[in-house]
Amino acid sequence: MAQETTRDDSDSPSGSVVSPIANGTNKKDKKSSKDKSSSSKKRALSSGERRSSVSKPARDPSDKPEESPSKKKKRKTSSTAAAVAAPPTITEEVSPSTSVTRSPSPVIDFDGLSRPSRGTRERLEETEAQKQERLDKMKGAVRTLLECLGEDPDREGLLATPERYAKAMLFLTKGYQENVRDIVNGAIFQEGHNEMVIVKDIEVFSMCEHHLVPFTGKMHIGYIPSNAVIGISKLPRIAELFARRLQIQERLTKEVANAIMEILKPQGVAVVMESSHLCMVMRGVEKTTSSTITSCVLGCFESREKTRLEFLSLIGVNR
Numbered sequence: 001m002a003q004e005t006t007r008d009d010s011d012s013p014s015g016s017v018v019s020p021i022a023n024g025t026n027k028k029d030k031k032s033s034k035d036k037s038s039s040s041k042k043r044a045l046s047s048g049e050r051r052s053s054v055s056k057p058a059r060d061p062s063d064k065p066e067e068s069p070s071k072k073k074k075r076k077t078s079s080t081a082a083a084v085a086a087p088p089t090i091t092e093e094v095s096p097s098t099s100v101t102r103s104p105s106p107v108i109d110f111d112g113l114s115r116p117s118r119g120t121r122e123r124l125e126e127t128e129a130q131k132q133e134r135l136d137k138m139k140g141a142v143r144t145l146l147e148c149l150g151e152d153p154d155r156e157g158l159l160a161t162p163e164r165y166a167k168a169m170l171f172l173t174k175g176y177q178e179n180v181r182d183i184v185n186g187a188i189f190q191e192g193h194n195e196m197v198i199v200k201d202i203e204v205f206s207m208c209e210h211h212l213v214p215f216t217g218k219m220h221i222g223y224i225p226s227n228a229v230i231g232i233s234k235l236p237r238i239a240e241l242f243a244r245r246l247q248i249q250e251r252l253t254k255e256v257a258n259a260i261m262e263i264l265k266p267q268g269v270a271v272v273m274e275s276s277h278l279c280m281v282m283r284g285v286e287k288t289t290s291s292t293i294t295s296c297v298l299g300c301f302e303s304r305e306k307t308r309l310e311f312l313s314l315i316g317v318n319r
């Protein structure tokens with residue numbers, strides 16, 4: 001349910017840079033939008049730099065463009081100086097011909113993919129034949145799993161299980177292949193609005209990356225626009241995109257909050273998630289009534305206690 005409360009935020013950052021994803025370009029003019037987006041990305045970065053520097057999403061350590069050998073050698077000599085230097089620039093000259101542009105946000109890359117890794121991009125770009133080959137490989141692995149469990153994979157009830165489970169796992173991790181740009185679909189409206197917007201009690205289903213079993217619960221998302229509002233359904237869609245993959249609840253909460261900051265450049269975002277982990281209910285400590293609450297507050301939700309408390313009371317966590 002979406003909720004709006006009146007508020008006057010005099011110290012809201014002036015103006016709002018709409019991030020490249022907000023332009024909602026569709027596939028055909030993606031090339032030109034990519035050029036456009038790189039300049040707006042730089043703009044986005046400058047407005048991003050204006051954002052509270054208190055909490056920045058941790059970059060995935062593997063998200064480092066390959067350095068050319070000469071650069072590596074130079075780096076060794078001045079490592080101490082580098083250690084205190086300003087954080088790495090976004091566009092790093094790997095070699096004169098190819099400069100690698102890293103997206104300003106480590107949760108959404110310049111292609112609109114969310115935290116892509118080699119494997120997930122392959123999944124997105126594979127041919128029908130490669131898709132079938134992947135499915136066959138997964139079916140074989142599940143068959144082996146059934147045998148190792150002491151089951152008979154050829155008995156009637158299990159004959160189709162390898163394919164069913166392989167397809168189920170691909171569905172449960174479909175978030176890897178979704179593109180934030182398609183999710184937002186250009187539904188960002190310059191409304192000159194700066195009251196708190198909350199969509200709460202969003203059902204979330206994710207997969208614990210340690211045990212490959214689900215954790216499910218509710219997510220509450222609030223933001224205070226700088227100017228632009230997003231289509232309210234896009235907030236649960238963004239949550240879904242980051243939930244449908246192998247996750248931990250802390251990272252899921254943080255990625256949703258940072259993605260919304262990146263897409264909308266609002267004054268601040270707050271995300272709270274409460275969920276039950278089957279890996280704690282059906283095995284291990286076997287606590288059926290326990291639930292885990294995680295939160296991530298950015299921008300004015302982080303810097304202003306009043307704003308944070310108002311959000312928490314409106315979502316009923318402060319009860």
Ligand SMILES: Nc1nc2c(ncn2[C@@H]2O[C@H](COP(=O)(O)OP(=O)(O)OP(=O)(O)O)[C@@H](O)[C@H]2O)c(=O)[nH]1
Binds near residue numbers: 185187231232233237
């Ligand atoms: N901020 C805001 N958004 C609204 C309101 N009413 C409808 N919307 C959103 O307007 C957006 C329109 O987005 P589109 O992608 O063009 O429409 P759609 O394809 O039906 O979007 P989905 O509902 O996400 O399937 C949707 O995200 C709606 O949720 C409202 O009162 N406030």
Ligand SMILES: [Zn+2]
Binds near residue numbers: 209212
């Ligand atoms: Zn687990």
